Amino acid sequence: METIFNNLSEFWKFTGFANGDWSYLVMIAIGLIFIYLAIKKDWEPMLLIPIGFGIVMGNIPLFPGLSVGVYEEGSVLNILYYGVQKGFYPPLIFLGIGAMTDFSSLISNPKLLLIGAAAQFGIFGAYVLAMHLGFTPAEAGAIGIIGGADGPTAIFLSSKLAPDLMGAIAVSAYSYMALVPVIQPPIMKLLTTKKERLIRMKPPRPVSPTEKKLFPIIGFLLTAFIVPSGIPLLGMLFFGNLLKESGVTRRLAETARGPLVDIVTILIGLTVGCSTQADKFLQPKSIFIFVIGAFSFVVATFAGVLFVKFFNLFLKPGNKINPLIGNAGVSAVPDAARVSNNVGLSYDKTNYLLMHAMGPNVAGVIGSAVAAGILLGFLS
């Protein structure tokens, strides 16, 4: 009888109940909130469900040494997490993004590229703030990239510059990306006049297939020569786009934008969620990261909208840009462009800005990848 009790008490030590404390419960609650928001509110379900469930999985209190935790070498989760640690999941996602993105709106109106550049002020505004809050330059760079509103880029850069903060940075980036429809409209309305919101933009010109094929080649060569450290992201983005536009690799493009990107999204979401173990995640630094992340989104939106207003000073009346598409420079494809469209429609039911906003939106992806390359070059 005593042996049975001894065994049961020994078994109790292995259970999550014996090894946990309140911090794990807090994290599990956060994971469940993510799942709730994804299912009930339809906020970025493709990301929040894997991340949310990953947070729940990663925060089951473990008896150390069982080789099941994400940080325990050789465990299944640790092996899946390898793609995040070594930074090869994000470029694969970029391959898929490239294969599903139509750059025509950008090619037909290349000046929209500059809006994508202006929105990168969010990254460096956050960098400056993080430096003031006592983070090291490498950590500040990793946190700043949240302002790029690009989850894969944030994971890629933080895995290189500040691996310890990656969980908080990734969760913060994806959370704010899901909150784009909440964060951006008030700023857009605050910075624009009614007259500006009603500006009708010239419809985009037709883009020839040759131009579409040249775009990824020229785009890659130029950006990669300027920022070689951005090659993993930029190379895969433009390569994916070439697969799409070449017209002769349909099957490869379909795989890249379909099954491949789905598989990697599942793995990246789940393992990033798992990496938010309470003992590593619940610390004052994480709160700072969330505050700086919100700040970076606000700065990026401000910069994008104000830049369009400034740019309009130099444009002829027929060529003016509606400043409501300025917010789309923060990437977060295609949510930010959808926000531009919805806000525009709320003032003029026939003024569809979606196609115009997709220009700065995809330029933002290029811009944030370039910015990530710069940060990597300077700080790694």
Next chain:
Amino acid sequence: MNKLKLIWILASLTALSVLSLNAQSQSDMRLNELLVTNTSDFQDDFGQHSAWFELFNVSYGTVNIGGCYLSNDRNNLTKYIIPKGDVLTQIPPRQHILFWADEQPFRGTFHVNFTLADSDTLFFVASDGRTIIDMIHVPKDLEENKSFGRSTDGFGEWEYRQYTSPSTNNSGVDQESKSSIMKRTDPHGLIMTLVAMIVVFSALIILFFLFKITGNIAIRSLQKKSDESSAETGSTKTDVAEASAETYAAIGVALHLFKEENEAHDEESFMLTLQHTDRTYSPWSSKIYTLRQTPTVKKNLR
């Protein structure tokens, strides 16, 4: 025939590139430091003070030096072969490996069969046994327990060194990380912000001009085609630059509808065209479509 030639050329190029890649990675190794007379310096695993020399991997990839040669004789470049299959001959990126010149190769992979005191020149030779990857003249006036090495690992000039540094950096001091340099030089992050934004804007401005140019070329080419077509049909000229993609979409939809309408015809041509295809598989040639369903026995229980 042409295709076959092309395949041969590509295969040869691939084979050549594989061979050159192998040589290329071995060529990333450099002789880095040497010590001729060792009385109180570094000891080997047998507790012996012997002459030593160091190789350094200058690349950011692992290099396998197994199969390469070390020699002190130009006429016999294959004097000592570094054994293949030893895991320790895989030199990690930017790392050193130390060899003992004690003339006792039976003591292990890293003990060569010559001494430096008897050497004028030290050679590191590729696995082909001919290509000299690196060589250094062994100074005869080197003091006891003093080494001769590069000022910076892999690339610096050779110099008489004040301190020996076997299996470690010749520069002696660990480099300051980029992050700490940045913290020192730009504590508020403003310079970084300015520089980075200039780079981001420059990159996208150049991209803007490039696509402006390619766009103009595309418009001009389309305009030319459109003008030629207008001249042929006698219709009015269209300004392609002003035409929007929406117009083209509307024309496309109209043509589609028109075609659909015309396809709903009442009279058939009664012509059947058989076209040869190169597809080897077809349901017509598939066995599964020609087989009858396996008969099943149904027993009448009545």
